[in-house]
Amino acid sequence: MKFDGDYAMTIGGKAVTGSATFDVVNPATEAVIAQAPDATRAELDAAVDAARAAFPGWAATPIDDRRAALNALGDAILANIDGLKRLLTAEQGKPHGDAESEIGGAGMWLKGAATLDLPVTVNEDSAERYSETRHVPIGVVGAIAPWNFPMILAMFKVGPALLAGNALVLKPSPFTPLTTLKFGEIAAGILPPGVLNVVTGGDALGPWITGHPGIDKVSFTGSTATGRRVMQSASATLKRVTLELGGNDPAIVMPDVDVAKVAEELFWAAFRNNGQICIATKRMYVHTDIYDELKAAIVAYAKTVRIGDGAEQGTQIGPINNKPQYDRVLDLIGDAKDRGYSFLIGGEQRDAPGYFIPVTIIDNPPEDSRIVQEEQFGPVLPLIRFDDLDDVIAKANATEFGLGASVWSADEDRALAVARRIASGTVWINETQHLTPLAAFGGMKQSGLGVEGGREGLLEYTNAQTVTRRRS
Known part of the structure; x- marks a missing residue:
């Protein structure tokens, strides 16, 4: 894979360069190193539509096949670690060694998430009835990742969301979009079209995602102040939310x-x-x-x-x-x-x-x-x-x-x-x-809602459904 030149969003499995761009700056030099696509509302709508179209088929895909896809994604990240780490350093600033650890951790996080399972609870098994509670995917997830660890914190969301059977629209920070855009290219060669879409943009794009009626859940990592606005915006359509916010x-x-x-x-x-x-x-x-x-x-x-x-x-x-x-x-x-x-x-x-x-x-x-x-x-x-x-x-x-x-x-x-x-x-x-990826991580008080990681984090991307059958 090439790690320089043009950068494109991934929408419905296709590369979309977009109708506008914004500058990406190297924080060590303050030099502009690339232009990233600045998504319009129409382009976001296209990403959401692609996710909605892909969702039924992905949700119906056996979980073992979804596991295999996550493992393939993880392996592909690890296979491209050298180019991805250099790109990450250029846009984020961290040393190459730290960038390599993050990229490697992102690949391994997906593979770790693939080992999790969705529980089925038998509530009653009597002569009169059988009742069980299972966990079904929510639908389309809007995943918003931050700039400090853009790749691994995105995988905190991508892994469980995909394993649970959801489709995604992933948005990286405008300060660090490039590595995630390349991840979108990698994913397009592994996942069915529309299952994972990557869109980039400025300050307007996040609120468009959190308020979009076609998105069923928002998973956000960032500041507490922004998390409050995410929750307020998501409340208009009662979106499910996971918020991993600040700490002292x-x-x-x-x-x-x-x-x-x-x-x-x-x-x-x-x-x-x-x-x-x-x-x-x-x-x-x-x-x-x-x-x-x-x-x-x-x-x-x-x-x-x-x-x-x-x-x-x-x-x-x-x-x-x-x-x-x-x-x-x-x-x-x-x-x-x-x-x-x-x-x-x-x-x-x-x-x-x-x-x-x-x-x-x-x-x-x-x-x-x-x-x-x-x-x-x-x-x-x-x-x-x-x-x-x-x-x-x-x-x-x-x-x-x-x-x-x-x-x-x-x-x-x-x-x-x-x-x-x-x-x-x-x-x-x-x-x-x-x-x-095997243990729950989340905050108390103003540090967030919900958790990431572990079975608890996987269940954040599901709805509980109880099915009761009365026996004759």
Whole structure:
């Protein structure tokens, strides 16, 4: 497959270049690297019509055949990993190694999802009647993926939606459309026409999808503010929704940890993918007994990390993906400076092309500061001292978010007791950000509705149907 030149949407199994385009920018250089199709309403209607036409046949396809198609899709992604990773780095900014991990993870996620099964529950089996509940596909799914992990987070939706028997209209972020458009080309050679359609466009396209009467369910990953608008728009036709939204994920580091061992892991818990992960550690509570030692170790490690263009060998952290997010992170840093908080490292802005912000660590800011209370989604981390366990758990839970959290301790039983008191959809012990297609992942409170992954995530793409037969 060619990974340069023209980019086309996939609608009804055919390449559609569209009647308009928009620029795609490399965040490391701020140079325009491609034009992507800017879908019109008519082109979206065509994608929805193609999905609706394909749905009955795909829903009637035996699930084992749908599994085989998912495995073939996964294998095709893995076969094209080199070209896809370079394209992903160019549009998203992450280093080639991280891009390769994402593309590989996307392929393996589809193959993992293919191992799931739809349950059938027998409610009654008596002389009088037989009753069972099965799970049937919803119809046409509008899947909206974000720019931080455009491929693997799209596969979070594509895998279970297709396995359950739905047809899809997939929309990537306008900041990262190119890799997904190439995925559409790959899928067109494997799936029946119309089962998976890929459309791209600017800010208008998302609301057109969420409000489209021909779409039965919306699965969205993105910010909480946008998630609220998605839910409001979907309510007009009572669309089913799955919303994976923002988080202000706490880490609680207990006094018994081996500082030398965990410092590097804790650094990457916050700064992997330049902090642009919904489940990255956003605020790190460190026990006072080890606070000074751990902060020195994390800062020392931070000084060894290379930041630069993801296409350059040796780069470990790339740029912020886009200008709006770059400006938001700079605003948070500016607020911390204005309030006189102590910076252990970073905080400066470089005068050169690219949306680069250095690793920035802030020393024990107040609990009510913006950098503690808001999701930064960038390379800025507050380290916060604590000495009372009940108090720090209360602070960890004192947020509108509840997506992820982590507890770090040499005493795993004690860490488990702490983890069970944290109001987050996922809590890790002595690690973070581990996800699998075999386990449910979702948020509490304002971090979303529903889950992705596991049997629970598969059932998000189905309706429960109970069939009762009275026996003669």
